[in-house]
Amino acid sequence: MKIKESPTNVANEIQRNKQQQSEDLALKQINELYKLSIPELIFKAQLVHREFHNPNEIQFCTLSSIKTGACPEDCSYCSQSARHNTDLEVEPLQEVSKILEEAKEAKAQGSTRFCMGAAWRSIPEGKQFDSVLHLVREVKAMNMEPCVTLGMLNQEQANQLKEAGLHSYNHNIDTSRDNYANIISTRTFEDRLNTIDAVQNAGINVCSGGILGIGENIEDRKSMLATLASLSPQPSSVPINVLVPIAGTPLEAAEPIDNMDLVRMVAIARIMIPQSKVRLSAGRHNMTDELQTLCFIAGANSIHTGDKLLTTPLAGGSKDHQLIEKLGMSVAK
Ligand code: SAM
Ligand code: DTB
Ligand code: SF4
Numbered sequence: 218m219k220i221k222e223s224p225t226n227v228a229n230e231i232q233r234n235k236q237q238q239s240e241d242l243a244l245k246q247i248n249e250l251y252k253l254s255i256p257e258l259i260f261k262a263q264l265v266h267r268e269f270h271n272p273n274e275i276q277f278c279t280l281s282s283i284k285t286g287a288c289p290e291d292c293s294y295c296s297q298s299a300r301h302n303t304d305l306e307v308e309p310l311q312e313v314s315k316i317l318e319e320a321k322e323a324k325a326q327g328s329t330r331f332c333m334g335a336a337w338r339s340i341p342e343g344k345q346f347d348s349v350l351h352l353v354r355e356v357k358a359m360n361m362e363p364c365v366t367l368g369m370l371n372q373e374q375a376n377q378l379k380e381a382g383l384h385s386y387n388h389n390i391d392t393s394r395d396n397y398a399n400i401i402s403t404r405t406f407e408d409r410l411n412t413i414d415a416v417q418n419a420g421i422n423v424c425s426g427g428i429l430g431i432g433e434n435i436e437d438r439k440s441m442l443a444t445l446a447s448l449s450p451q452p453s454s455v456p457i458n459v460l461v462p463i464a465g466t467p468l469e470a471a472e473p474i475d476n477m478d479l480v481r482m483v484a485i486a487r488i489m490i491p492q493s494k495v496r497l498s499a500g501r502h503n504m505t506d507e508l509q510t511l512c513f514i515a516g517a518n519s520i521h522t523g524d525k526l527l528t529t530p531l532a533g534g535s536k537d538h539q540l541i542e543k544l545g546m547s548v549a550k
Pocket of ligand 2: 296
């Protein structure tokens with residue numbers, strides 16, 4: 218079937234062509250950066266980091282799983298997919314008051330961002346979305362950056378979230394365009410980019426990153442960073458997740474990544490997306506203090522803190538405060 222040439226289709230195509238050109242250029246730069254030794258790469262990353270950020274500060278963010286499990290998507294890494302047989306307690310949308318208690322506690326622990334995640338394929342209309350809008354307003358009124366990650370959305374929903382005061386929308390591209398279908402079959406890479414477009418059109422900051430250790434190769438990692446770097450505007454935060462293998466998922470026995478590959482990804486993200494917060498997210502509870510420190514030196518300047526991400530464990534806020542103190546750094550206010 219031939220797609221009708223509407224003005225929107227033409228505009229989308231022009232935008233995608235532009236994106237492809239800037240992606241090709243970004244990939245060339247990433248290829249060069251990949252050839253550098255770790256000390257050279259970190260030196261470059263430090264130069265960029267110091268130009269745009271305070272190198273002594275780490276932002277703390279707290280996550281809350283406001284609706285857990287029974288997700289219709291089939292992301293191969295995820296504990297929350299209804300298609301995997303994982304040992305997870307399914308929970309419907311939590312009470313607003315309970316979530317706001319968590320937000321209060323997060324603020325007391327030094328977090329400046331509170332990110333609420335729901336295992337939906339796309340945002341449902343009606344009462345549940347009204348609750349989310351209410352939560353966004355309340356978290357903003359607490360002087361924290363409200364962030365949500367709710368799956369796909371349409372333009373109208375993005376506009377409503379903006380109006381409620383949403384700071385950021387998290388929507389990861391996860392891996393390269395080429396590898397996407399190996400990881401997720403229930404949606405496409407293009408679906409992901411379309412949601413990101415709607416978020417950007419509404420004037421909300423995009424938080425988008427990926428996940429390492431899901432069977433991708435180095436070319437996939439480079440390509441993922443090239444796509445992220447060529448988003449326009451660039452994402453204001455880039456979470457870097459390391460697979461937490463979940464029993465019952467297709468990736469339960471995936472080969473662990475080499476730690477230096479994580480450091481490389483952080484440094485290249487820092488150089489290619491200079492103004493963003495590069496955030497260490499999933500898998501941090503398995504990282505030594507030294508590895509986390511190396512990531513901070515390579516340009517990571519934000520972490521997900523607390524006892525839990527969405528469904529997997531973290532070491533706890535006090536451990537994070539201890540590390541920041543030990544390093545003579547401070548938690549960003
Ligand atoms: N359902 C929403 C979505 O898919 O956009 C938001 C939540 S989803 C859990 C957010 C991100 O967490 C995923 O895109 C993936 O990068 C990361 N993630 C999920 N499960 C993970 C795991 N087991 N290990 C590491 N990262 C994971
Ligand atoms: C992101 O990139 N990492 C966070 C946040 N965005 C929503 C989520 C990590 C989830 C890790 C797996 C879990 O706890 O279920
Ligand atoms: Fe659902 Fe998000 Fe998990 Fe995919 S990553 S299964 S969309 S909760």
